[in-house]
Amino acid sequence: MxxxxxxxxxxxxxxxxxxxxxxxxxxxxxxxxxxxxxxxxxxxxxxxxxxxxxxxxxxxxxxxxxxxxxxxxxxxxxxxxxxxxxxxxxEHSTVTFFLTNVSRVVTHELVRHRAGTAFSQTSGRYVRSNDVDMFLPKEIVAFPDAVSVFYRAMCEMEENIAELVEITGIEDMTDFGLKKRLTSAFRRIIGNGQANHLVMTANHRAWRHVIEMRTSVHAEEEIRYIMADVAGQLKERFPTIYADMTENADGEWVFAHSKV
Ligand SMILES: Cc1cc2nc3c(=O)[nH]c(=O)nc-3n(C[C@H](O)[C@H](O)[C@H](O)COP(=O)(O)OP(=O)(O)OC[C@H]3O[C@@H](n4cnc5c(N)ncnc54)[C@H](O)[C@@H]3O)c2cc1C
Incomplete structure (x- = not known):
């Protein structure tokens, strides 16, 4: 579950x-x-x-x-x-984060940052799980009936996967190539909200830009959450390079010198 x-x-x-x-x-x-x-x-x-x-x-x-x-x-x-x-x-120095339990909503947005970045993401083609973990946005929590819909969607996705596992008999297969192709097919009916993991490396110039863009109030809740986590750790670990970065009342991490 x-x-x-x-x-x-x-x-x-x-x-x-x-x-x-x-x-x-x-x-x-x-x-x-x-x-x-x-x-x-x-x-x-x-x-x-x-x-x-x-x-x-x-x-x-x-x-x-x-x-x-x-x-x-x-x-x-x-x-x-x-x-x-x-x-x-x-750009000469990079920092690597392992971002755990990030949805594919978040990873799809992060990989848009091309300059000075590198990514390695959990393979939806190789890695099969019967469980669909998910982040629940605050906007949804505010509506109890909407939470029920999210919960139902999670259960339905898992039930559908279980049915596909049963129909195809993938559990008993020894042909890894076929298992991989089937796993890849199964993921098509899992929503973008499925949690997975991402290794993200960026140089400090890129981190500053990504943090500014992705902790903005205009960005999505989950990406703001994880990038605020990154920003706080970078500020603590590299106080000089991020000395001009502060968190404002809206939870945005902003720079005195934007986009250097
Ligand atoms: C709030 C928000 C909403 C968004 N909504 C949408 C949307 O609706 N649809 C959508 O498709 N995308 C959307 N995006 C993604 C956005 O358009 C960018 O693709 C993404 O933020 C990557 O940032 P970047 O372009 O600065 O690229 P980065 O790769 O982070 O590059 C950093 C900087 O390097 C320079 N640079 C990088 N590549 C090049 C290049 N090839 N040529 C010249 N200069 C370059 C630019 O100055 C760029 O700003 C959204 C982003 C945010 C933050």
Missing amino acids: GKLVFPRAFLIAETKVDYAAMDHALLHLGVDGWASDGGTDADVLTEFAGKSCYMSFDKNLNLNLTKVGGRPNSAYIQDGIIGNKHGSVL
């Missing part, structure tokens, strides 16, 4: 810096002892990439420079990179 579920985001991976290799590369250019006070590897890599543009690791690398340094990493990123909309520098 399927159940009502809430989506949840797990931060499972992020870009790491190889500090020895970074030092080695700088030494190759004659720079000894450059260091960043960035709090995360993403902060350091962003500063490194930004400084590589003007060769501002050391005064001797660019004859136009009269001084280098002087700004902490946080100011360099928020004022120098984000404030000036040099957002491409934020």
Whole structure:
């Protein structure tokens, strides 16, 4: 029997810096002892990439420079990179979330974000379940009779799947190819609301854009819920890169510097 579920985001991976290799590369250019006070590897890599543009690791690398340094990493990123909309520098670091119990309504909308993203979604062709888990929107909860319709739809979907399982005898099949084709056929009568899972990787420039678009009051309830979860975790883990991001009274995560 399927159940009502809430989506949840797990931060499972992020870009790491190889500090020895970074030092080695700088030494190759004659720079000894450059260091960043960035709090995360993403902060350091962003500063490194930004400084590589003007060769501002050391005064001797660019004859136009009269001084280098002087700004902490946080100011360099928020004022120098984000404030000036040099957002491409934020693309060097990525963060991966495992988004669990998200409906296909949500995943269909998320995969529209093409720039700087990567996705891997539960296969409706390979993975068969007799249960249809679902998120219940608040708009529906407000109407008890509508909740009954949702519940009935869930039960009917499961009954229909059970009938197809019975008719085809898929449980006893050993031909995995046929099982796969049948599973793929069965999913056609399951609604978009079915919960499944998605691994989503994006660079920080893309995350900022996706969060802004998908926590907007104009976005759908479930995608707002899961992207607010992502936004909160990113803000906590990367306080410098998301320093200009705040949650407003409407639950939108908004940026002082929109779409960098
Ligand atoms: C509230 C809401 C309602 C929506 N309603 C609908 C709807 O009714 N129907 C529908 O089809 N979609 C709808 N969408 C999806 C929307 O149109 C976009 O496809 C989706 O939000 C992806 O965002 P993006 O275009 O910024 O792309 P992303 O891939 O996130 O790209 C980020 C930015 O990179 C640039 N970029 C990316 N790709 C290109 C390119 N090929 N060429 C030039 N520049 C590029 C653009 O500046 C873009 O904004 C809706 C989205 C929201 C948030």
